[in-house]
Amino acid sequence: MNASGPGDGSTGRPPRAAALAPGAAFAGVRIERLLARGSSATLYVAVEPRSTQRVALKVLDACDADADADADAACDDAVMSSFAREAQALQRLRHPSIVEVLGGGIEGAHPYLVMALLPGTDLRRYAAPARRLPEPLVLKLGADVADALAHAHAMGFVHRDLKPANLVFDAATRRVWITDFGVARALDAARTRTGVLLGTPAFMAPEQLAGGAPSAAGDVYALGVTLFQLLAGTLPYAGETMGALLRAMAQGATRALAELRPDLPPALADLLARALSREASQRPTAAEFALHLRRLPGTVV
Structure with a gap:
């Protein structure tokens, strides 16, 4: 999926954020390449600079793509805080058949998760x-x-x-x-x-x-x-x-x-x-x- 252009004006929906370029820094990792782009999130292969470990970075849109109201209605502080708490809680969820969450939180206006990079x-x-x-x-x-x-x-x-x-x-x-x-x-x-x-x-x-x-x-x-x-x-x-x-x-x-x-x-x-x-x-x-x-x-x- 390509990055969206400006919002069309007739729907009042916010435009999709541009994809992060290879080499860009985000939340302490360096973007290696785009892996997939969905309707509300973008997945990247990234590198943790200190360990050189390759990880999966999932960046969610700052605002709900289907929101008809202004950005604040979908992206207020309470929602962002909820996501940050959930990201921390997910790091306790360890099982051989659940992808390991290595970190997460809010970067700018974007919720994100850093996860183990899986084969397959x-x-x-x-x-x-x-x-x-x-x-x-x-x-x-x-x-x-x-x-x-x-x-x-x-x-x-x-x-x-x-x-x-x-x-x-x-x-x-x-x-x-x-x-x-x-x-x-x-x-x-x-x-x-x-x-x-x-x-x-x-x-x-x-x-x-x-x-x-x-x-x-x-x-x-x-x-x-x-x-x-x-x-x-x-x-x-x-x-x-x-x-x-x-x-x-x-x-x-x-x-x-x-x-x-x-x-x-x-x-x-x-x-x-x-x-x-x-x-x-x-x-x-x-x-x-x-x-x-x-x-x-x-x-x-």
């Missing part, structure tokens, strides 16, 4: 039927992610936006990492003021779509959707448009994994059906989800 690519590329990973490996990755979620939930953290794009997989080592823990939480105050739906609708639990607070059970639901997509090459709900998709989710019209993949163990289809239950209380905990996934026949340990 996110799991979106394996969500299409032609690129499906072997089923035993999918179950292994799912169990590792569920273990990481259980660790985070025990420490009071909820991801809020778990999906293939936020899971990095290294094929060489068969490791997986959850990324973007806490980013949605830290920016809640700014985004809820503008009426933006937090999270990705296709992966959000029914209670969250209905306006309920994100929860550990919602993370389990999102992992269920993710594993369904990795195994079936499609989402558990059909819908040509976002409106049709949301209606199908509201009605509980879940596609049956057993019909899409009759070759898979019935116990796996039953487990994912539990994870995708409309009632949060009917879903397994993340720890239970990991345990059941590892007990399925053929799972790679």
Whole structure:
């Protein structure tokens, strides 16, 4: 994504900040190269000068890109302070399947996180039927992610936006990492003021779509959707448009994994059906989800 030009004037939305150039200094690191640019954040490979360690630097837009009000409505001191506290808290979240947060805070008007630089690519590329990973490996990755979620939930953290794009997989080592823990939480105050739906609708639990607070059970639901997509090459709900998709989710019209993949163990289809239950209380905990996934026949340990 290229840097935006001036705001168009008709929407009142602020322009995107220009990307940092290679060699630029930001928050104590030196920019090496642009890695990716999304709708509300930019990811760089950077170098910590004293140690020469290469890290990932995530810089979030100073103001919500969808804000219709002035900048102060989305970027006040309380929001910035919340993000700084969250960045500090994330440094306590240590697990082999959660990307390590090395630092973070506010630089100028921009919230940022410095994280370990991970090998591999996110799991979106394996969500299409032609690129499906072997089923035993999918179950292994799912169990590792569920273990990481259980660790985070025990420490009071909820991801809020778990999906293939936020899971990095290294094929060489068969490791997986959850990324973007806490980013949605830290920016809640700014985004809820503008009426933006937090999270990705296709992966959000029914209670969250209905306006309920994100929860550990919602993370389990999102992992269920993710594993369904990795195994079936499609989402558990059909819908040509976002409106049709949301209606199908509201009605509980879940596609049956057993019909899409009759070759898979019935116990796996039953487990994912539990994870995708409309009632949060009917879903397994993340720890239970990991345990059941590892007990399925053929799972790679």
